[in-house]
Amino acid sequence: MYEPVRKQKDILDKLKNVDVNVDIKWDEHTGIPLRVKGLLAKAEKKDPGMAAIEFMEVNKDLYLLNSVNKEMLVKRIDTDRIGARHVRMQQVYKELPVFGSEIIVHIDADDNIKGTTGKLTPEIDLPDKAKVTGEEALKTVLEDDKNNSRGKLHAEPTLMVLSQFVKEPHLVWHVTVDGIDKDLGGDETPAKWEYFVDALNGKVVWKYNNEQGHTRTTGSGIGTYAGSVTINTLHDHGTAKYLLEDQWVPSSARVITHDANGGYPPAPVSEDNNNNWSASGQGPDVDCHLYTRMVYDYYFTVHGRDSYDDAGADMHIYANCGSGWNNATWNGSYVKIGNGDGSRYNSLCALDIIAHEWTHAVTEHTAGLVYSNESGALNESMSDVFGALISGNWLIGEEPWLPTTAPALRNMEDPTNGGQYDPANPIDSSRAGHQPDHTGDQYTGYSDNGGVHINSGIMNKAAYLIATGGTHRGIRICEGLGRDVLGLIYYQALTTHLVSSSDFSDMRDAVLDSLDDLYSSNPHYSRWRASIINAFAAVGIGTAVTCPFTCWIAPMICPPSPHVLCPPAPGFVCPPAPYICPPAPDFVCPPSPMIVCPPSPYIACPPSPGLSCLPGPDPLPYDPYIRVKNPVITLKTDIIEIVGIGRETATLFKGSSISTLGDFLKATENSKKIAELSETLGISETRIHDWRKKTLVMLGEIK
Known part of the structure; x- marks a missing residue:
């Protein structure tokens, strides 16, 4: 005693x-x-x-x-x-x-x-400075068990003292990863390993499996719209139930789907007895769960955004809300999805609607567009744009939409649905699926928060024109930028140029500024800029411009067409009028090796035979994607490759001798270094943590 x-x-x-x-x-x-x-x-x-x-x-x-x-x-x-x-x-x-x-x-x-x-632990006497870095400790953990290499890093390695559970105190790095363990029956089971690596000699001091009563699993289900799919779930050993919780997200975020069962939040997480989510009434739960994860993946892999707040927030979505509720909303904390009344809508757990609502969350945490009048209509349009980009077409809500008055709740390609929008009766027109596509028909009343759902059609049409090109109200769009470029430019505008009170005119400026940010050195820049200007002019915002001419054919050689025969000789010059070169895409490439004839739509002909063609050849196709993971990424990769870090911030880091991913990881290997770096550079610790996490993803150390 x-x-x-x-x-x-x-x-x-x-x-x-x-x-x-x-x-x-x-x-x-x-x-x-x-x-x-x-x-x-x-x-x-x-x-x-x-x-x-x-x-x-x-x-x-x-x-x-x-x-x-x-x-x-x-x-x-x-x-x-x-x-x-x-x-x-x-x-x-x-x-x-x-x-x-x-x-x-x-x-x-x-x-x-x-x-x-x-x-408590008495009389601790240890060095407080590590000789082993957090990165080296993580490497030790991943090498300790081959299964850990497939695990997920739950948090940054943390320097601390371990005294309980061991014979004597150690200065350690605490690292948490997913791996594999054995259950009581000797079978493999997922594990959440807590490792403690001696920060002085790099040896594993202690570890334990912290998987507490829940096991990550994959189940099968039948969605109302998704059909037969595999979904990520969780097994609760205490209740023997399976839950719609996805912990396979590549960050600390989770996707959690609740079953409101005809009511409203709060409501329990959706559960099932056998992990086969195909029972009557489970279709909306499956759709909401799967599609929310797809939205997370889009923002993370394309834009480097970690959940709606870019800080790994859990994404809670409530399926089966209300009795015959024809709506879906973001309330500042979670998304609610109604099952519809069976007359106007079926279940609203469709991919584009779920992407629409989660984009409202992104907007709240970025531009914060006030939900009223033009800023509110712009808010709605942003959600439609990203809903369309994620779902793959230009119709919004076509799957749950039941009326025959329109092909969908909203039609971004043709908001008026062939001119059916009635400016004299905007509310009923909007309910029937019709919207204005020009400011000349813009609703200016007080209903619908000043027309946030009505007037969003104007901005939707502008986005569609930017992506696809074409002509609207007599104004020609020079060249469609494509869906991928549209997404990158609109995300840039939303996160770096728009403010809470931005209106339609501000959106035009924001998109042009975003083009400057991302593509000023791209060979398509001049035509893309004119295309954006003309797209907004086509819906009544600003004045159209003349499309720049581009011709990548050898000097004095007229691009051939059905009106000009293709000679075999390289010396052929443009014939006199009336043989004027027609616009692309009517070109037919000649056999002569002296003529370089690229495919449309990168070519426009000179307006008369008196103008010589510009020298070729055509630029290589531009890859619009920004990827988080790259197979050639190494510790020597330039820091600029971190998604979201930007040129100016990268330059700021390089001024402190942090030029590569390896430099960055070393400079951020513990909380103390991050705090010091934050103070030195004037960058928030949250952002530095976020970039570190993305760096580890890029290097393949977080799965």
Whole structure:
């Protein structure tokens, strides 16, 4: 039995002067109380955290502490159902957390300190500087078990002290990864491994499987629209139920689908007995779950965005909301999807609608477009644009839409559906699936928050024209930019140029500025810029311009066409009028090797035979994609390749001798370095953490 030392006896005598029945249970190994119970002191209506700190400071000798202010931090304060407060305190050593070393100070509803429970570590004497980097510790973990190489890094390696669960304290890196373990039956089961790697010698000190009652699984299901699919689920060992929770996302984010069952949130997570989600009524749950993950993947892989807040927020979506509810909404915290009334809509858990709602969340966390008048219509249009890009066509809500008045809830290619929009009756027109496609027909009333769903058709038409080209209201779009480029430019506009009060005219400027940001050196730039200007002019915003001419044929050689015979000789020159070169795509390439004739739409002919063609050849096709993962990415790759970091910020890092991905990982290997870098460069720690996570994804170290 442990015998307290003199200074502990002195404190104990003082406590017993207040309550003679004070009871103490000692830790035989450390000599620190595991549990103290009795009326120990009066908190005197003070802040519970402050009261706990003062109590521990007065009685620090009992707990073998030197300075409570330096060795203890208030972690959280919990209040139970009878009004008692429980102040949980974390032990620290030279500002590093001591894993598993905590103590709880219990304060009752009358502000009496009634006891403490917990475990602390006395007299820690360790270096507080690591000799092994966090990156090296992670490598050790991934090499410890071949299955860990396929695991997911749950958090950045954290430097701390490990004293509980081992014989003596160690300075360690704490690393959490997914891997494989054996269950009681000897079968393989997914594991969430908590590793502790000695930060001085790089050896694994301790590890344990922290998969607590849930196992990541994959199930099968039949969606209302998705059909037969495989979905990521979770098995709850406690209830033997399967849950619609996707923890396979390449970050800390999760996709969690709830079943509102005809009601509204709060509602439980959707569950199933056998992980075969094909029962009656489960179709909307399957669609909502699968499609939300598809939305996450689009924003992450194309734009480098980690969930709607770009910080790995969980994505909660509620299926089966309301009784005959014909709507879907983002409320600032989660998405709600109705099942429709069977007359105007079936289940609204369609991919484009779900992408639409989650884009509202992205908009809230970026431009914050006010949901009223033109800024609100622009907000709605942004959601339609990304809904269309993710779903793959220009119709919004065509799957749940039941009326025969229009092909879908909204038609971005032709918002008026052949001129059916009636400016004199905008509300009924909008309900029938028709919208204006020009500011000349813009709704200016007070209904619909100033026409946010009505006037979004104007911006939708502009986006469609930018992507596809064509002619609208007599204005020609020089060259369609394509869906991929449209997505990159619109995301740039949404995240870096638009503000909460931006209107249609501001959107035009934002798109042009975004083109400058991303494609100013691209050979298509001049025509793309004119195309954007003309697309907005075609819907009534700004004035159209003449399309620039481009001709990549050898000098003085007229691009051949059905009107000009293709000679075999290289010396052929353009004939005099009336043999004027027609516009692309009527060109037919000649056999002569002296003539370079690229495919349309990259060619436009000179307007008369008096103008010579520009020298060729045609530029190589431009790859519009920005990818997070690249098979040739290495530690020596330039830091500019990190999605979202931008040229200016990359230059800022390079000014601090951080030029490559390897430099960046080394400079951000622990929280302290990140904080120092944040202060030096004036960049938030959150952004630096985010870029580090993306870097690890690029290098394939986070799956």
